[in-house]
Amino acid sequence: MDSDIDDLKTLFTAKPRPTSWAERRARMDEICAIDPPPADIVFTPFAIGGIPAEWSLAPERDAARVLLYFHGGGYCAGSIGSHRAMVGGVGKLAGIRTLAIDYRLAPEHPYPAALEDALAAWRFLGEQGYTPQSIAIGGDSAGGNLTLALLLRLQALGEPLPAAAWLVSPWLDLQMTGATLDSKADIDPLISRDYLTGLATAFLAGHDPADPAVSPLYADFTGLPPVLIQVGSSETLLDDAVRVAGALGAAEVHATLEIWPRMIHAWMLWSGRLADGQAASARAGEWLCRALRPKLSQQERDG
């Protein structure tokens, strides 16, 4: 807890972004994982079909409830490793297990490869005996996009939905029409319109960016479970978060939006050194714990 958000902003602004996908991925793993996860969490790598996956569980937590998590990285970078501390940390705070996956990345694997892998991970949890009501799904940035895309796909298939969804700094509009893409450009050290445009081009590979399957902001959210959205106020993607809260509300979905002052894209990645990363993780943990709590019957509630 000895670092301030301004130190991180300076650190990230000082380093120019590399150009090759391999270098970008290496850099993302490096800058996202500068602090280790809490020492008492047990991480267990395995595979779901060909998809690399990893459980996390801290001592005395409830292995019967789980957060299925999709890392960010613009659908082109990021990994289980880059997000290990954040995902494991929030799972510990929520008192539950987590499952992270290395879904396939663009440009080698454009849409819908990631969604297929996300669906496979969801099905795997069902095979392990998890009921939909014992599962929350979530993700940051492109992982927030994938979270909503999976919910919409499950709904289209007529399948039961998980109990809740958690979105951190979600990237939900691949047409990039949010006003904060410009108004916050000077203070966001990580995410620019140009950067997102390159990622979208690689991920879409010609697919229509207005399709709600890739830009969930344009979907009809009627019938979705409760959604928690957390975003920093220093983000170019702030408007994606605010707009999706409005769209969820318009569709009568239980939506909670938290805007954290001065925080940057997916700032909970740096909770090891950032008090407001730890505080936001704690809030997410509480919310997930509550959302996955066994529902009381009317009788139990009155009694």
Add this chain to the structure above:
Amino acid sequence: MDSDIDDLKTLFTAKPRPTSWAERRARMDEICAIDPPPADIVFTPFAIGGIPAEWSLAPERDAARVLLYFHGGGYCAGSIGSHRAMVGGVGKLAGIRTLAIDYRLAPEHPYPAALEDALAAWRFLGEQGYTPQSIAIGGDSAGGNLTLALLLRLQALGEPLPAAAWLVSPWLDLQMTGATLDSKADIDPLISRDYLTGLATAFLAGHDPADPAVSPLYADFTGLPPVLIQVGSSETLLDDAVRVAGALGAAEVHATLEIWPRMIHAWMLWSGRLADGQAASARAGEWLCRALRPKLSQQERDG
């Protein structure tokens, strides 16, 4: 807890709104106070200068922290009595005292009479020894408008601000440009564009509705303390809540927006019979308790 929101919707839709101000005020007191407050809360009426006021305090709560509350009613109706159960109930859940006032109402007392009374109540708390950091302010509907208007006035005067602000179903745009004023018109049993137009005319008495002092949505919120906004998804005023969250975030303010499915305008008034009124009140109580908690120093936090 034996009533559903649909029962309330039916009840309110069935009763035509009276036309005289006296009848409207009587009806609002009647429909808002259909259930008594929790029996263990002590309410103490008094006056601040000529302004009727009322303390509430439940047993074993902290009288050194306080919520200053402004009732709703379009600046033309509502009272300490209409909102007693809601305000006292949330104060009890937050573990603090509350202070409610009967600020002057339009059309007899248009803008800025209510703001002057709100400022007088704020000053009174200071005279009683409350520091700004031990005070939260809040209100529903027009009371949410008055809450932000008071914050902006204090800021313009260069005075310290309270620790937090709580807005329930706030009415923040007297130009009425929110899209949900039309898109939710069919399902909102309480608040229509016509109704709001009449209230705005009475309150403004010729004042410009674009002035941020009466339409705080258009204010610069830089420097405000954390704000919790709670709104129902069946409200014509949903967009005022979503838009103010975005505007607060754009100004780097800590904003939390909760959208509650199927809930109607200021539904926490009916917490005595509505499980989601009680649940939303509990969330507000938690949030206020946390916002008013003594701040730890960096050393205490690390230690």
